[in-house]
Amino acid sequence: MNHSQFLVSGFLRAPIYNGIGRQINQLQRVTLKFCKSHGSSQGMRNFIENNLVDFAKQNDSVVLYVKPRRHRSPVIVAEYLNGDRKWMSCHNRPSEEILKWLSLLSLQAGDTEPIRYRKHWHTDVPSIQGPWNPFTHKNPGHIIAEYPHEGLGRVFKAPQSATEKLLKIAKKRNESENKKE
Amino acid sequence: MVFLTAVNLIRSRGPDEWWRKRKIFKLAAYFYGRRRNCYSLAIRSVHRALVYATKSRQERKSDLAELWKQRITAGAAQHGIEYWQFMDGLHKNNIEINKKNLADLAAWEPASFESLAKISKDFVEKNRNK
Numbered sequence: 001m002n003h004s005q006f007l008v009s010g011f012l013r014a015p016i017y018n019g020i021g022r023q024i025n026q027l028q029r030v031t032l033k034f035c036k037s038h039g040s041s042q043g044m045r046n047f048i049e050n051n052l053v054d055f056a057k058q059n060d061s062v063v064l065y066v067k068p069r070r071h072r073s074p075v076i077v078a079e080y081l082n083g084d085r086k087w088m089s090c091h092n093r094p095s096e097e098i099l100k101w102l103s104l105l106s107l108q109a110g111d112t113e114p115i116r117y118r119k120h121w122h123t124d125v126p127s128i129q130g131p132w133n134p135f136t137h138k139n140p141g142h143i144i145a146e147y148p149h150e151g152l153g154r155v156f157k158a159p160q161s162a163t164e165k166l167l168k169i170a171k172k173r174n175e176s177e178n179k180k181e
Numbered sequence: 182m183v184f185l186t187a188v189n190l191i192r193s194r195g196p197d198e199w200w201r202k203r204k205i206f207k208l209a210a211y212f213y214g215r216r217r218n219c220y221s222l223a224i225r226s227v228h229r230a231l232v233y234a235t236k237s238r239q240e241r242k243s244d245l246a247e248l249w250k251q252r253i254t255a256g257a258a259q260h261g262i263e264y265w266q267f268m269d270g271l272h273k274n275n276i277e278i279n280k281k282n283l284a285d286l287a288a289w290e291p292a293s294f295e296s297l298a299k300i301s302k303d304f305v306e307k308n309r310n311k
Contacts, residue, residue: 005210127289136291137259 009116015109017082026080026109029063030102034074040091044074047095055099059106076102080110249284256287260298262305270301 003009018024032052034044048066056064074090076098086105090098130136145152160168195201202220208230209216209223216226250264257267271278276297278286286294 005207129290129292132256132288132291137295 003116007116008113009118011119012117012122015111018109024081025059025061025106026082027059027062027106028079028081029065030079030105031065031067031077032074033067033069033072033077034090035070035072036068038071038073041074043092043094043098044090047098051095051099055102062106076105078105080108082110084110084113086110246280249280252284252287253280256284256291256294257298257301260295260302262298262302266305267298267301270304271297273304274300276300 018026032044032048034041034048036045052064052066056062074093076086076088076090078086078088080086086108088101088105090101093101142152147153205220205224205227206217208227211217212223212226216222253267254264257264262270278297283294283297286297
């Protein structure tokens with residue numbers, strides 16, 4: 001079972017994408033889907049008729065799409081600069097409520113959904129003394145060593161390979177056959 | 182002619198069947214083959230997956246403890262001391278750092294770990310002569 005289906009996981013990080021230069025509106029585009037005839041979309045239709053153009057003028061950085069879909073319930077889909085997407089049902093919602101929700105979405109960033117922290121801390125400097133490496137506790141004498149060196153230049157005897165074992169057996173057998181002859 | 186009997190033979194499992202099964206299919210989204218599309222196969226796989234998830238919460242604790250123990254053993258071996266001697270020396274000197282942090286020290290702060298290993302080694306040496 002994939003836990004990213006229930007809860008997206010991520011690392012802790014500071015939301016430093018805003019406010020360093022200037023405040024940037026994080027909402028990228030909004031898609032309003034509604035039905036032209038069904039009663040559940042009446043609030044949405046009223047909103048589109050009366051309030052949509054003013055909202056667009058106030059939030060000029062947001063792209064608004066209006067999508068009429070037959071026999072479907074009204075929906076707002078908001079997409080943000082970090083790629084996240086918010087889906088909101090507007091079934092039987094009046095136009096004032098839709099305006100309020102849209103205003104809220106325009107003020108939010110994309111990462112308001114809770115995530116499962118893989119680590120409950122974050123550092124840019126995980127190690128102060130330097131992380132362990134295979135040469136940390138080794139004597140650095142090998143750097144200035146002059147070869148031929150008794151200790152460092154010793155030969156490691158490798159264990160007998162399978163080929164060598166077979167050759168040894170074959171040799172023994174040949175010798176014993178020669179002896180018989 | 183109107184046939185009324187045939188209608189009585191249709192067995193409806195209830196109006197919410199689609200949603201009931203959807204709950205299972207949502208959990209089986211990334212399963213292999215027919216296990217993500219066929220309900221009778223999916224429900225078995227989903228139940229097993231849930232059981233595994235529950236059991237592994239206990240296992241994760243022991244898995245991580247084993248990992249930390251391995252790392253401490255490796256770190257202590259670099260300084261010529263065994264795991265039990267290392268831990269014993271720390272505890273007898275009232276150093277109650279937990280295994281997670283000892284493993285982190287061994288990996289990220291080797292100098293601090295070396296000083297801890299030295300404490301344990303001195304303790305071992307002192308008690309050997311007794």
